[in-house]
Amino acid sequence: MENKSSSSLVPGFGLSFLVVSILNGILMIVKESNEGLRKWMAGLLGHHWITHGVFVIILFFVLGWLLSRVDYDEKWYGAKTAVIVLVGAVLGSGIIVFSPLF
Amino acid sequence: MPEVGLLMAHVLFGVLGTLIAVALFFDVLHLSPSNIERIRQLSLAAVALFVLSYFVGGYWYVVHYAPEKALILAGPWPWAHNFFMEVKEHLFFVILLLALYLPVLVFDKQILEGEGLKKITLTVLGVMVVLGLTMDGFGAIIAMGSKVATLAKIAAPAMGG
Numbered sequence: 001m002e003n004k005s006s007s008s009l010v011p012g013f014g015l016s017f018l019v020v021s022i023l024n025g026i027l028m029i030v031k032e033s034n035e036g037l038r039k040w041m042a043g044l045l046g047h048h049w050i051t052h053g054v055f056v057i058i059l060f061f062v063l064g065w066l067l068s069r070v071d072y073d074e075k076w077y078g079a080k081t082a083v084i085v086l087v088g089a090v091l092g093s094g095i096i097v098f099s100p101l102f
Numbered sequence: 103m104p105e106v107g108l109l110m111a112h113v114l115f116g117v118l119g120t121l122i123a124v125a126l127f128f129d130v131l132h133l134s135p136s137n138i139e140r141i142r143q144l145s146l147a148a149v150a151l152f153v154l155s156y157f158v159g160g161y162w163y164v165v166h167y168a169p170e171k172a173l174i175l176a177g178p179w180p181w182a183h184n185f186f187m188e189v190k191e192h193l194f195f196v197i198l199l200l201a202l203y204l205p206v207l208v209f210d211k212q213i214l215e216g217e218g219l220k221k222i223t224l225t226v227l228g229v230m231v232v233l234g235l236t237m238d239g240f241g242a243i244i245a246m247g248s249k250v251a252t253l254a255k256i257a258a259p260a261m262g263g
Contacts, residue, residue, distance in 0.1 A: 009206045010219065017203055021196050028192045047164045049191060053156075056195050060202065078218025082225040085203075089196060089229040096192045100185060 011076035011084075012068030013060075018088035020060045025095025027052060029102050105166040112159035113241060119151035119201070120234030127227040130208075133220055138213070145208045148230075152201040156194065163191065174247045177254050182247020190240040197233040200226050 031038050031048060041051040122144055129141050174183040204226055213219045 007210055007212055010210060010222065013203050013206050014222065017199050020199060024192060024195050028188075032188075050160070050164060052192070053160065053195060056199070057202075060199050064206075074218075077212070078216070078221055082222045085200075085222060085225050086229065089200070089233070092196050093193055093233070096189050096196075099189070 007077060008068045008070065008072060009064070011072045011081050012066075012070065013064035014076075014081040014084050014088075015067045016060055016064035018084050018091075019063060020056055021088040021092025022095065023059070024052075024056050025092050025099065027055070028096055029099050032099070033102075105162060108158055108162045108166070112155050112162060113238075115151045115155035115158060116234065116237060116241075119148050119155060120231060120238070122148045122151065123227050123230040123234060126204075127224060127231060130220060130223050130227060133214065135214060138208075142205075142208050145204045149201050149205060152198055156198055159194070170248050173251045173255070174244070177247065177251020179247040179250050182244050186240045186243045186247070190237060190244070193233065193240075194237060197230055197237065200230050200233075204230075 031041060031052065038048050041048040045051040045054060126141060126144050126148065129137055129144070133141070171183050171187070174180060174187075204223070207213065207219055207223045207226065210219055213223070
C-alpha cells in the first residue's frame with residue numbers, strides 16, 4: 001500500500017509535466033502578444049519572467065500533487081508515462097521555438 | 103564586473119548539471135542495487151545545479167541584462183536576442199521541471215523492480231541532455247550577438263559610420 005501510494009507520484013508528476021510544459025509555451029505566446037498581461041505580470045513580482053517562473057513551478061507541484069491522488073493502472077509505471085514526458089517536452093519546446101510564427 | 107562572474111557561474115552550473123545528466127543516463131542504463139545510491143545522490147546534485155543555474159541566471163537576466171539587450175538589438179545580430187534569448191529564457195523552465203521530476207523517479211521504492219521506471223528515467227535524462235546542450239548553444243549565440251554588436255560599435259567611427 002505504501003509503495004503504491006509513493007509510486008503514484010510517478011504518473012502524477014509525469015502528467016503534471018505534460019500540462020505545465022505546454023502551458024509554459026502558451027503563456028509565453030499570450031504574454032508576448034498581450035501588453036496588458038505582460039505589464040500585470042511584471043507588476044506582480046517585479047519582472048514578467050519572475051512571475052512566469054513562479055507560476056510554472058508552483059503549478060507543477062500543485063498539479064503533480066493533485067494528479068498523484070488518482071489511482072493509475074500498471075501501464076502508467078512504464079512506457080505510457082515515458083511517452084507522456086516525451087510528448088510534453090516536444091510540444092512544450094516546439095511551441096516556444098516556433099512562437100515567432102504565432 | 104561582478105555580473106560577468108554571475109553569468110559564468112550560471113553557465114558553469116548549467117553545464118555541470120548537463121554533464122551529471124549524461125553520467126546518470128549511463129548509470130541508469132546499468133541500474134542495479136550496487137549503483138542506486140550513487141544515482142540518487144547524483145540526481146540530487148543535478149537538481150541543485152539546475153536550480154542554482156536558474157537563480158543565478160535569473161538574477162543576472164533581471165538585474166544586468168537590459169544594457170546588453172539594447173546593445174544586441176542595435177547590432178548586426180538582433181535575432182540573437184529576439185529569437186535565441188526569448189526562446190532560452192522560457193525553454194529553461196522545461197529542463198528545470200524535468201530536473202525537479204527526476205528525484206520522484208529515482209527515489210521510488212520500485213525503481214529496481216522491472217524496466218518501467220527505468221524507461222521513464224532514461225526518457226527524462228535524455229531530454230535533459232538534449233535541452234541542456236541546446237541551452238548551452240543558445241547561450242553561445244547570445245554571447246556572440248553581444249560580441250559582434252560591440253565590435254560593430256568600435257569599428258563604426260573608424261569606418262566613418
